[in-house]
Amino acid sequence: MKILVCIKQVPDMESKFKIDAAxxxxxxxxxxxxxxxxxxxxxxxxxxxxxQVKDADxxxxxxxxxxxxxxxxxALAMGCDRGAHIADDNAGAKEPFQIAGIIxxxxxxxxxxxxxxxxxxxxxxxxxxxxxxxxxxxxxxxSTVVHFTYxxxxxxxxxELEGGVKACVKVxxxxxxxxxxGLNTPRYPTLPNIMKAKKKELLSIPVQDLxxxxxxxxxxxxxxxxxxxxxxxxxGDVAExxxxxxxxxxxxxxxxx
Amino acid sequence: MEFTREIYWNVxxxxxxxxPMYLFALVAIGxxxxxxxxxxxxxxxxxxxxxxxxxxxxIRYMLxxxxxxxxxxxxxxxxxLHGLFFWGFALLFIGTTLIVIQADFTDLLFDVKxxxxxxxxxxxxxxxxxxxxxxxxxxxxxVRRYFFAPEGLPTKNDDAIMHGLLLIxxxxxxxxxxxxxxxxxxxxxxxxxxxxxxxxxxxxxxxxEGGLLAMHxxxxxxxxxxxxxxxILIPLTKFRHIFTTSSNYLFADLGPKNKLVNIDLENxxxxxxxxxNIKQMTWxxxxxxxxxxxxxxxxxxxxxxxxxxxxxxxxxxxxxxxVAFANQDANLIDTIGRDVLWACTTCRACQEICPAKIExxxxxxxxxxxxxxxxxxxxxxxxxxxxxATEVNGNPLGIGYAERGDWAVDLGIxxxxxxADVDVLYFxxxxxxxxxxxxAVAKSFIKLCQAAGVKVGxxxxxxxxxGEPMRKMGNEYLYQSVAVENIEVMKSYGVKKVVxxxxxxxxxxxxxxxxxxxxxxxxSYTVFLGELIRTGKLxxxxxxxxxxxxxxxxxxxHNDIYEAPRGLIEAAGGKLVEMDKNRSEAFCCSAxxxxxxxxxxxxxxxxxxxxxxxxxxxxxxxxxxxxxxxTMFEDGVKGAGVEESLRPKDIAEILAERIH
Numbered sequence: 001m002k003i004l005v006c007i008k009q010v011p012d013m014e015s016k017f018k019i020d021a022a023x024x025x026x027x028x029x030x031x032x033x034x035x036x037x038x039x040x041x042x043x044x045x046x047x048x049x050x051x052q053v054k055d056a057d058x059x060x061x062x063x064x065x066x067x068x069x070x071x072x073x074x075a076l077a078m079g080c081d082r083g084a085h086i087a088d089d090n091a092g093a094k095e096p097f098q099i100a101g102i103i104x105x106x107x108x109x110x111x112x113x114x115x116x117x118x119x120x121x122x123x124x125x126x127x128x129x130x131x132x133x134x135x136x137x138x139x140x141x142x143s144t145v146v147h148f149t150y151x152x153x154x155x156x157x158x159x160e161l162e163g164g165v166k167a168c169v170k171v172x173x174x175x176x177x178x179x180x181x182g183l184n185t186p187r188y189p190t191l192p193n194i195m196k197a198k199k200k201e202l203l204s205i206p207v208q209d210l211x212x213x214x215x216x217x218x219x220x221x222x223x224x225x226x227x228x229x230x231x232x233x234x235x236g237d238v239a240e241x242x243x244x245x246x247x248x249x250x251x252x253x254x255x256x257x
Numbered sequence: 258m259e260f261t262r263e264i265y266w267n268v269x270x271x272x273x274x275x276x277p278m279y280l281f282a283l284v285a286i287g288x289x290x291x292x293x294x295x296x297x298x299x300x301x302x303x304x305x306x307x308x309x310x311x312x313x314x315x316i317r318y319m320l321x322x323x324x325x326x327x328x329x330x331x332x333x334x335x336x337x338l339h340g341l342f343f344w345g346f347a348l349l350f351i352g353t354t355l356i357v358i359q360a361d362f363t364d365l366l367f368d369v370k371x372x373x374x375x376x377x378x379x380x381x382x383x384x385x386x387x388x389x390x391x392x393x394x395x396x397x398x399x400v401r402r403y404f405f406a407p408e409g410l411p412t413k414n415d416d417a418i419m420h421g422l423l424l425i426x427x428x429x430x431x432x433x434x435x436x437x438x439x440x441x442x443x444x445x446x447x448x449x450x451x452x453x454x455x456x457x458x459x460x461x462x463x464x465x466e467g468g469l470l471a472m473h474x475x476x477x478x479x480x481x482x483x484x485x486x487x488x489i490l491i492p493l494t495k496f497r498h499i500f501t502t503s504s505n506y507l508f509a510d511l512g513p514k515n516k517l518v519n520i521d522l523e524n525x526x527x528x529x530x531x532x533x534n535i536k537q538m539t540w541x542x543x544x545x546x547x548x549x550x551x552x553x554x555x556x557x558x559x560x561x562x563x564x565x566x567x568x569x570x571x572x573x574x575x576x577x578x579x580v581a582f583a584n585q586d587a588n589l590i591d592t593i594g595r596d597v598l599w600a601c602t603t604c605r606a607c608q609e610i611c612p613a614k615i616e617x618x619x620x621x622x623x624x625x626x627x628x629x630x631x632x633x634x635x636x637x638x639x640x641x642x643x644x645x646a647t648e649v650n651g652n653p654l655g656i657g658y659a660e661r662g663d664w665a666v667d668l669g670i671x672x673x674x675x676x677a678d679v680d681v682l683y684f685x686x687x688x689x690x691x692x693x694x695x696x697a698v699a700k701s702f703i704k705l706c707q708a709a710g711v712k713v714g715x716x717x718x719x720x721x722x723x724g725e726p727m728r729k730m731g732n733e734y735l736y737q738s739v740a741v742e743n744i745e746v747m748k749s750y751g752v753k754k755v756v757x758x759x760x761x762x763x764x765x766x767x768x769x770x771x772x773x774x775x776x777x778x779x780x781s782y783t784v785f786l787g788e789l790i791r792t793g794k795l796x797x798x799x800x801x802x803x804x805x806x807x808x809x810x811x812x813x814x815h816n817d818i819y820e821a822p823r824g825l826i827e828a829a830g831g832k833l834v835e836m837d838k839n840r841s842e843a844f845c846c847s848a849x850x851x852x853x854x855x856x857x858x859x860x861x862x863x864x865x866x867x868x869x870x871x872x873x874x875x876x877x878x879x880x881x882x883x884x885x886x887x888t889m890f891e892d893g894v895k896g897a898g899v900e901e902s903l904r905p906k907d908i909a910e911i912l913a914e915r916i917h
Contacts (some may be wrong), residue, residue: 016657032659069839188645189633190633191522191631191733
């Protein structure tokens, strides 16, 4: 069995974000990087499936600069067998159709039985890539998966719908699965596996070899939401707090008038 | 008359006595040696560990503890009874040896007798009193164990055998003496030099000489058999502690206290890390189990045990011994249990008090290493999240690393990247960098430094967690990666001295980082500020404060810094009321050993229990020196419902409020 799992390196959401000079994406300074949360579920599910069927080979794919190899190593340490690094220093500027195009181009002649992706990325959040990959490869796709089983070529998945409702879906492999929070608990890599991961195959492929589609959308502008009102937290001594509160109520409202 | 006595009186000094006696002794000692050789083979299953370096110091330490019973006497009553028994028994052993030397060597071969005259009188009265003291102490210990057993004291067959055998040996010794005195010494001036024997003689004298002679002979052989049985039983029962506990002083960890062994992560041959099998522990870990006397002093002080968690340090040590001797293939994690292993706060209360110098913490961490590094297991998802947060942002709180220095922005201090020419580097630590309550402590410390004219710098966003909670949880890989990054940054700036306000950072930089090539001197802020006050650079206006003080485990037991913080409190005008459990007996706040990252799900809350101890002093302020303690006490005063009457504060805060 051949499994592909697609991951993305994203900034930690606790980082202090700033808009970049072009005004169309976030600046790369002072960011801590990690694996996209939903992709961790994808990696975990791929490795669990491998452990279930025994005879399987898991390829982890990631698009980005050399820096993303760190995140790929974590996926390898979690149990993926080999890495396909699509070298692209400008991956952040590519729109979902291009990213999907690159992945589909890579996967086209490799006969993967199952492709796992995260439901969406934490930074761009388009939730399009997995489904576009499926369309481009002519495969069925199941999105927002929170439960997954596989037996003899048949996938049974539960999808999370609005309002806590779940849908049960049955599909024959090959197929694309996009993974949602709740699907599993990603494992913490063991030290022997971290060591082994350092020696696993991790090939870099230039993005131009795989990018065969044109962008269909562009980001016009990126900006922080305007601050509107919002809460005000008063702190300090109780007596001073009371004075402050009265002042605010007098200045900004009519309740004391 | 000559003051002496006939050795082998009544039993005879011929072949009919000596041959069976020495044969018996030879067999007994042979069995004793065989018993220990068998045990040594079991110890040798463990990994090597060098505990025979610095032999002079080791021997001194052993003699001090064996002869003076220093560690044993740290718990007064049972310690005193054991100590007096030991000294009495040692004198009896020496006395008996002198008799053997004279009768079967010096007198037999060279006609030299030294048990005569005044020396004999001293010898006789000494042994008499020693025997009496032994009986009294043994009786006391027996009453304590069997009639007023302290809670949690395990009593087994071994204890019955030991008490019974020793008591009978001592009593039969006096019966033999009584019979002899009744026949040979009654009415002579010699008799009073054996006062106990004399009383026994008067008691027995009604039997008549025939009866006395027969009784003497039978009791003599019976006494001899019991002594030989004692030798045979040493390796087979808790009697073995005579040798193993004594040896454990010799093999003691000479420090620095509780410094963990670095795992070599460069070694590509290694395929297992930590210990999940007894053969992955060291020989000393197995030996420790044999040195344990089940005195349960560790258990009495364990904060986990005292709050209804399943961890007993004593039980862990005993279980490792059981596995080593009887069940070598057992999985240590399953045998000891996950809840037990995760419950340890590494507070060191167990090791500090252990009269056998057993090292509990290292064992637990070695097995935790196996859980984390080999299984990827943690006590809860929250701990895994904290580990991942540390990997990504260099702190277990998960806050963006770039904000690490934000607390200091308006304080007029610079990061070393802005200006590396500073007197001291303040290694802030995660809590004082990110946690609002502890940022107040960091700011107080800066204020104090500035008042004293000390130029202090920080690393800002270049600082990472020191890795202490991760390391104590068993995550050696993560610890070493953050440690190495910290060390490289500090080296690149040529840092001359580091001060910390966190005892966990202090302990890690001062001990653990040394194995990774860090050589810069490190000081706790309590010592650093104390010196600034002493030299007059920092002037504090004493103002009265009703307070009690909590010794953090890592400043106290782990680093023996007890007086410096008390000196600061005194300088601030603090009226210190000590809690019952203070200094080396202080009760942990619950957050050590990486437990700061974990939820406390089992039993009573340790921090609330400690806060209640502080409440009992009647003090208004609970002072501490550690961000973890402060965090736990802020939570604990709410848990105990005393947030109105007891304020937790750091020592730096009360000093900063009193700058001249």
